[in-house]
Amino acid sequence: MADKVIAGITVNVNAEGYFEDPSQWNKEMAIEMAREYDIELTDKHFEILKYLREKYLAGEQLTIRKVGNSGITDIKGLYQLFPGGPLKISSRLAGIPKPASCI
Amino acid sequence: MATKEEYPLKKVCIICAKGTIEDVYAALIMANGAVMEGIEAKLFFTFFGLDAITIKQMNKLHTGTVGNPALRMPGGLPFPTLLGMLPGVEAGVSFMMKSQMEKLDVPPVKEFLEMIVAGGGEIYACKMAADMFKIEKEDLTEEVIDIITVGQFYEMAGGQGTQIIFI
Structure with missing residues (x-):
């Protein structure tokens, strides 16, 4: 566990940069973290981040299949929004832990 | 002192030579995970x-119930090979395997292939095996790019950080 200043606020993140406490997250932090991946966050991105946060806080296991069936985007769209790690990067930007799923 | 340098994995080439549920899914999960x-x-x-x-077979994959020492009954008792020989048992066990996977959000084969392709993965069929089983391109699901030779496969397997995995 480490402290990191994101968008002017100190938050707790783990060694890989995932939030320890999802309640510390806000949208500005997502925008700042997204720059590390050269992603400019759009409304579509935020819809996904919101969906991930809701599902995570409801205790559901997240998979790309689930996000693909969410009605927000399909799986191809998800890869285009978060290139190189559709579930991993989106989870980090959503301020939730790294997904512990193989699918 | 020896220094240890690690190179990140950049490409996996996965060969699946078996048609049981567990072998096919091992290949699909590894490709999708990549x-x-x-x-x-x-x-x-x-x-x-x-x-x-x-197309005709992909939704009818089975798990072998004969000669599989790791197969157990619900509850953990060993699954007797003689029982596995009875008609319908293999289908029943296979159905159970599929329903257990569905609970974990593991999709059916066709959807899984679509997911891999959506992520930029590529699917190929082996020419020699296709010739042997008299299979043409139109017998294969649309996610398959082409029927290729082993040489063409190796041509795709170049580059640092590439691994070939045989299942």
């Missing part, structure tokens, strides 16, 4: 693995 991590994935189906991409 594209999800931003690793390039190429899947090559050969011999009985062709069932996984053959």
Whole structure:
């Protein structure tokens, strides 16, 4: 566990940069973290981040299949929004832990 | 002192030569897991693995109930091979396997292939096995790019950080 200043606020993140406490997250932090991946966050991105946060806080296991069936985007769209790690990067930007799923 | 340098994995070339549920899914999960991590994935189906991409067979994959010492009854008792020989038992066990996987959000084969392709993965069939089983391109699911030779497969397997995995 480490402290990191994101968008002017100190938050707790783990060694890989995932939030320890999802309640510390806000949208500005997502925008700042997204720059590390050269992603400019759009409304579509935020819809996904919101969906991930809701599902995570409801205790559901997240998979790309689930996000693909969410009605927000399909799986191809998800890869285009978060290139190189559709579930991993989106989870980090959503301020939730790294997904512990193989699918 | 020896220094240890690690190179990140950039590409996996996965060969699936078997047609049981567990072998096909091992290949699909590894390929999908790769594209999800931003690793390039190429899947090559050969011999009985062709069932996984053959339209007529892909939804009817089974798990062998004979000669599988790791197969157990619900509750953990060993599954007697003699029981596995009875008609319908293999289908029943296979159905149970599929329903258990569905609970974990593991999709059916066709949808799984679509997911891999959506992530940039590529699916190929082996020419020799296709010739042997008299399988043409139109017998295969649309996610398959082409029927290729082993030489063409190796041509795709170049580059630092590439691994070939045989299932």
